[in-house]
Amino acid sequence: MTQRPDSDILIVGGGLAGLPLALACAQGGLTVTVVDVLDPATATDAKFDGRVSAIAFASCRMFDRLGVTKHLQGQMQPINDIMVSDGRVREGASPFFLHFDHKEIGDEPLGHLIENRHTRIALQKAVADEPRIRLIAPESVAHIDYGSQVTATLGNGDKVTARLCFAADGRGSRTRQAAGIKTVGWDYGQTGIVCTVEHELPHEGVAQEYFLPGGPFAILPMVGNRSSLVWTEKTADAKAILALDDDAFAEEMRVRFGDYLGECAPTGPRWSYPLTLQLARDYVRPRL
Ligand SMILES: Cc1cc2nc3c(=O)[nH]c(=O)nc-3n(C[C@H](O)[C@H](O)[C@H](O)COP(=O)(O)OP(=O)(O)OC[C@H]3O[C@@H](n4cnc5c(N)ncnc54)[C@H](O)[C@@H]3O)c2cc1C
Structure with a gap:
């Protein structure tokens, strides 16, 4: 039995x-x-x-x-707005953008960054x-x-x-x-570089999704005057950027980040994640 x-x-x-x-x-x-x-x-x-x-x-x-x-008290940063734009490195963002404003759907934020x-x-x-x-x-x-x-x-x-x-x-x-x-899936041939950026001005809970030729450059508001960067590049370019010394890395970051939040600088370690798509062909088996 x-x-x-x-x-x-x-x-x-x-x-x-x-x-x-x-x-x-x-x-x-x-x-x-x-x-x-x-x-x-x-x-x-x-x-x-x-x-x-x-x-x-x-x-x-x-x-x-x-x-x-x-x-999670004190660790949840509300996302009040999401701005989506595109542009080119050193040329700045295009004048056209999408703006998702939480006020259009209610009083609560669109989500939180943690x-x-x-x-x-x-x-x-x-x-x-x-x-x-x-x-x-x-x-x-x-x-x-x-x-x-x-x-x-x-x-x-x-x-x-x-x-x-x-x-x-x-x-x-x-x-x-x-x-x-x-x-089933594929490799995007891109890598996401992740680091934290400290900046002079408050981000006001605005998340930026900025599409550059190498891939999206996401600036995600964190608690305090800090943002998390998910900086996507072709994998070979990402490797070269990750190998830069601190000053050169900060300079490459700034020419993409811009000065809309005043003085800014990367802080702490850099991480990287290869970006792939992967979907399971099936989601169940007997007892699984
Ligand atoms: C750059 C980046 C940004 C992202 N941003 C977001 C976002 O903004 N919002 C969002 O929702 N998602 C985001 N994601 C996706 C999100 O991170 C993943 O979907 C999530 O981490 C998956 O969680 P998981 O628990 O499935 O896997 P994991 O977090 O990898 O956890 C798996 C666990 O299984 C354990 N494990 C592995 N093998 C064994 C074993 N044999 N026996 C016992 N334990 C085992 C591991 O130790 C680990 O703790 C992002 C991903 C990346 C790469």
Whole structure:
């Protein structure tokens, strides 16, 4: 006879997708086990992930309901306006632009920009408050059998059983691959350079999406007189830009950023992310 599983749900991966899912399942009355290969302290370290994410209006409401927002006080930058324009390096923006103004749809902002690090910290705190969630980390999932129940063998040899498994182990998901689910997609041949910029003047919650020949140059407002840059270039050009010394990097940044926020300078580390499109061909398998 099959034993009762350890929990209703097993989630492989406790990242930005896995932890909100765990909270939603737990608050719906299900018991959840989350396994993540990363140490939670590493995942929230300032050096681990320099990105900010735009958390759209509906996702902000979800964070409220899941008890995450209360752990994000002072870390959420409202997005009041989004400006979309194009231009050329050193020539400035074209006079034509699109303007999305939150006032056209109501009193609330279009969303919030939050540093991924703070979102991870808030999610971990909300998970710690939830007795129905067991977080096993750092530990990997080595193998999963799908039979009358899900049986996952962890890297340390322990077994975890559940009724249903979710693969939230990122874009290179081994859980997806092991289940034989293929993907379709392509490489854009572009890389996103990410860094934080300090500037003299307040951004007033305006996000800029500025399309340059090498790719979009997004200036995303952060808390304080700071913005997060997602600077997209062809991969070879991005490599050359990333290899520049601090002064030359700042100069390349300024000829694109312009002076609309006064004096500005990059601060802290630079990160880079290859940009690809990837879609799973299928989203379900028995018990997955
Ligand atoms: C430059 C850039 C900007 C972006 N901006 C935005 C934005 O503004 N808004 C937005 O919504 N999205 C944005 N995204 C996308 C967003 O970052 C991703 O969609 C999101 O991080 C995916 O989360 P995830 O939980 O699926 O994966 P991840 O965050 O990669 O988490 C996967 C987790 O699984 C764990 N794991 C992996 N393998 C195993 C294993 N075998 N066993 C156990 N655990 C394992 C990992 O340790 C990790 O914690 C951006 C992406 C990039 C590159």
